[in-house]
Amino acid sequence: MAKRVLVVEDNELNLKLFCDLLRAHAFLVEPVNDGRDAVSRARAFQPDLVVMDIQMPHVSGLDLIREMxxxxxxxxxxxxxxxxxxxxxxxxxxxxxGANAYVSKPISLARFMEEVRALVPSDVVEAGGL
Structure with a gap:
């Protein structure tokens, strides 16, 4: 079963990049471009991981992390x-x-995925691993 990731990012290009990257690695992704919707979407989606932008209009990612x-x-x-x-x-x-990991922008795609995998270990057996 695919792991679920909620991506909270107000910049449309970054949101698309993060979501596309996660989907390419077989994650089920729920994009959120307005932080004011993040907590309610997290409750509905029940993700295995939240990727949270910190500096957003209307509400800070720090406040959202604390609320979660x-x-x-x-x-x-x-x-x-x-x-x-x-x-x-x-x-x-x-x-x-309350953040479990921290990645600074501009991101390294490899570092981004390393952190994701560290926080959400895959329980999928690699092909040929049996």
């Missing part, structure tokens, strides 16, 4: 923050809000 971690149905879902913030203090602030 206070929700009994969502708190166990790992969150990977993806942001242009790149300072040491920024990473600490993002992790202290």
């Amino acid at each position: 971690k206070l929700d009994a149905r969502l708190r166990a879902i790992p969150v990977m923050a993806v942001t242009a913030y790149a300072g040491r203090e920024d990473e600490e602030r993002i992790r202290s809000a």
Whole structure:
């Protein structure tokens, strides 16, 4: 069964890139381009991972992560923050809000997928592995 990833990103090009990349690696993806919809969509979709932009209009990704971690149905879902913030203090602030991983923009596609796989281990047996 495909792992489910909720992608919260206000930039349409980044949203498409992240979703296309995840789909190419056999993930079921739910895109969200307005952070105000993120928590309700997470409750409905029940993802195995949330990819969260931090700097968005209307609501901060940090606030969304905090809100999700206070929700009994969502708190166990790992969150990977993806942001242009790149300072040491920024990473600490993002992790202290509840993010399990942090990837800075511009992203390396290989690093992005490494972090995704670390947070959502695949239980699929590779072909020829039996």
